[in-house]
Amino acid sequence: MGMRADWLSALAAFESAARHQNFAHAAEELHLTASAVSHQVRKLEARLGVTLFRRHARGVILTPAGRQLADTAGTALADLESVLASLRPGRDQRQRVRVTTLHSLAYTWLLPRLPQFARLHPDVRLDIETDVALTRFDDGGPDLGIRHGPGQWHGLAAVRLMDERLFPVASPQFPGLAAIATPAAIAASPLIADHARQGWHDWFRLADVHGARVEPRFTFTDSTDAMRAAAAGLGVALARGRIVQPYLDAGQLVKLPGPEMPGRWGYHIVYPAHRRLREPAQRFVDWLLSLDTQ
Structure with missing residues (x-):
């Protein structure tokens, strides 16, 4: 069965009536009369050869066939509206900024600071995308x-945002916490790691602990999960200072004896080198650089 162009208006009328369970309310939403909505629905029922609604005095009720079509039509029309909105060069899209970053940084560092940005720039809309993979900054991307x-x-152009430091942490309720008085004692504890390229081997070397068998008991892809595992008392984690601070502030984790290791890498704001940032994106970058990251 081919989809003719005039089916769209009938499907839109049906989808609205299905959501409201009422032709009059659908008509108000679509700026039509109730009889026009009813006509579109009956035309659709005739073409399909099925009954979509059971009519009663206070409104309508979907039949099983109607429910099946309503679920699909609602999703399809919402997707279509989303695509049309993204293509429309309206003010909302011009003021929308898409930002990609790591989930751990978004969750523990960026989100607590965003209320300030929202107050300073209420017209800018942010889409925050988190992924461990390196995002492509092609046309239509972030x-x-x-x-x-x-x-x-x-x-990519890269502007350094802030440095990093690493140190061991554990839950205040971690069994045997009181006995951990030296870095060597940490080596005998269950270790928690993430997939960072700088980890426990580097820290024990800096702490002058030699001969320790560094075999993490738990390893996580994301630093946030490693922090949550440590807060749950599963072991000792090597924390990144930017990620762990909310857990320290809340008393869920405490620092353990030993040195703070300077991060081999830092956090950078990146964007395609071949194109200038749009004005709202530049405002977001300027705000990031104005933050106290000491």
Whole structure:
């Protein structure tokens, strides 16, 4: 059965009536008369050869066939509206900024600071995308990103945002916490790690602990999960200072004896080197750089 152009108006009328369970309310939403909505629905029922609504005095009730079509039509029309909105060069889209970053940084560092940005720039709309993979900044992609790394990526301009430091942490309720008085004692504890390229081997070397068998008991892809595991008392985690601070402030984790290790890499604001940032994206970058990151 081919889809003719005039089916769209009938499906829109049906979908609205299905949501409201009432032709009059659907008519108000679509700026039509109730009889026009009813006519569109009956036309659709005739073409399909099925009954979509059971009529009663106070409104309508979907039949099983109607429920099946309503679920699909609602999703399809919502998707279509979303695409049309993204193509429309309206004010909302011009003021929308897409930012990609790591989930751990968004959750523990960026989100607590966003209320300030919202107060200063109420007209800017932010889409925050989190992924461990390196995002492509092609046409239609994010405006900018915040990445953790050496500061040099092919085709990207990079502005250093802040440095990092690493140190061991554990839950205040971690069994045997009182006995951990030296870095060597940490080596005998269950260790928690993430997939960062700088980890426990580097820290024990800096702490002058030699000969320790560094075999993490738990390893997580994301630093946030490693922090939550430590807060749950599963072991000792090597925390990144930017990620762990909310857990320290809340008393869920405490620092353990030993040195703070300077991070080999820092956090950088990145964007395509071949194009200038749009004005709202530049405002977001300026705000990031104005934050106290000491």
